[in-house]
Amino acid sequence: MAAEVNSFKGPVGNQPRVDQYHNFLKNYADDSTLTAEQKSAKLYDGWTTYEEDLVKASYNGASLSAMILSKLCPDKTISVLDCGAGSGLVGEQLVAQGFTNLIGNDISQKLLDIAQKKNIYKKLVCCDAGNVVQLPFEQNEFDAIVCVGCVSPTGIRPKAFVDWARVVKPGGVFLFLGRHRYWKKDPKNEWPELGFLEEFNTVVRDLQNSKKVQMIFKRILPDYLEKTEGVAFAFRVL
Ligand SMILES: C[S@@+](CC[C@H](N)C(=O)[O-])C[C@H]1O[C@@H](n2cnc3c(N)ncnc32)[C@H](O)[C@@H]1O
Numbered sequence: 600m601a602a603e604v605n606s607f608k609g610p611v612g613n614q615p616r617v618d619q620y621h622n623f624l625k626n627y628a629d630d631s632t633l634t635a636e637q638k639s640a641k642l643y644d645g646w647t648t649y650e651e652d653l654v655k656a657s658y659n660g661a662s663l664s665a666m667i668l669s670k671l672c673p674d675k676t677i678s679v680l681d682c683g684a685g686s687g688l689v690g691e692q693l694v695a696q697g698f699t700n701l702i703g704n705d706i707s708q709k710l711l712d713i714a715q716k717k718n719i720y721k722k723l724v725c726c727d728a729g730n731v732v733q734l735p736f737e738q739n740e741f742d743a744i745v746c747v748g749c750v751s752p753t754g755i756r757p758k759a760f761v762d763w764a765r766v767v768k769p770g771g772v773f774l775f776l777g778r779h780r781y782w783k784k785d786p787k788n789e790w791p792e793l794g795f796l797e798e799f800n801t802v803v804r805d806l807q808n809s810k811k812v813q814m815i816f817k818r819i820l821p822d823y824l825e826k827t828e829g830v831a832f833a834f835r836v837l
Pocket of ligand 1: 635636639640643660661682683684685686687688689704705706707710726727728729730746747748749753754755
């Protein structure tokens with residue numbers, strides 16, 4: 600499997616590109632020669648057609664997240680961390696909703712270079728947000744975190760929420776969106792061995808039991824990506 604991963608040169612043929620990258624990630628899951636973070640950086644640094652592919656895949660996650668955050672946070676001057684900002688698709692939608700104080704982070708410097716050119720973020724930081732004990736941000740630095748398309752079995756893992764609760768002020772929120780299928784306990788679960796759902800349930804239960812966060816809502820989004828369902832979770836930091 601590792602050889603297949605290392606020889607990957609990008610999408611080919613007629614198969615939708617998002618699917619091809621998805622399959623690429625599936626192969627990555629079996630490659631123990633790289634850490635999960637190295638795999639993500641390698642994948643996204645090499646995905647030079649990311650934005651055009653996402654448009655072709657009818658990606659609505661960015662606009663949906665900005666609309667939801669706008670309803671949750673009427674004050675548009677609040678500081679927002681776009682966690683896993685990538686090329687800045689979410690940032691653009693946040694600006695369209697009136698948000699003015701954006702910071703972004705991502706593991707892919709190549710995607711952050713694209714985001715930088717949009718001149719919408721006050722600061723962009725290239726760092727791992729997936730398996731870190733601590734993000735390179737201060738306690739209570741943000742009023743909100745928005746994270747779209749990143750919380751997944753192979754991307755930013757649920758244990759990251761523990762530090763989100765540190766960098767978001769009490770009273771602030773974190774909102775994340777992803778493909779609904781990752782949260783479904785069914786035989787089609789592609790990465791059961793990675794224990795994503797179990798980790799999610801444990802982290803959320805512990806954070807809620809210790810009164811660090813409270814769930815505001817879980818909402819199904821019918822048309823998230825490639826006409827398939829997404830899910831949005833919003834939490835209040837206590
Ligand atoms: C599907 S893209 C979504 C990007 C952006 N939020 C959007 O909606 O277009 C997933 C993003 O997560 C980032 N990512 C994956 N694993 C990460 C990690 N461990 N730490 C930080 N960013 C990560 C990738 O580099 C990529 O930019």
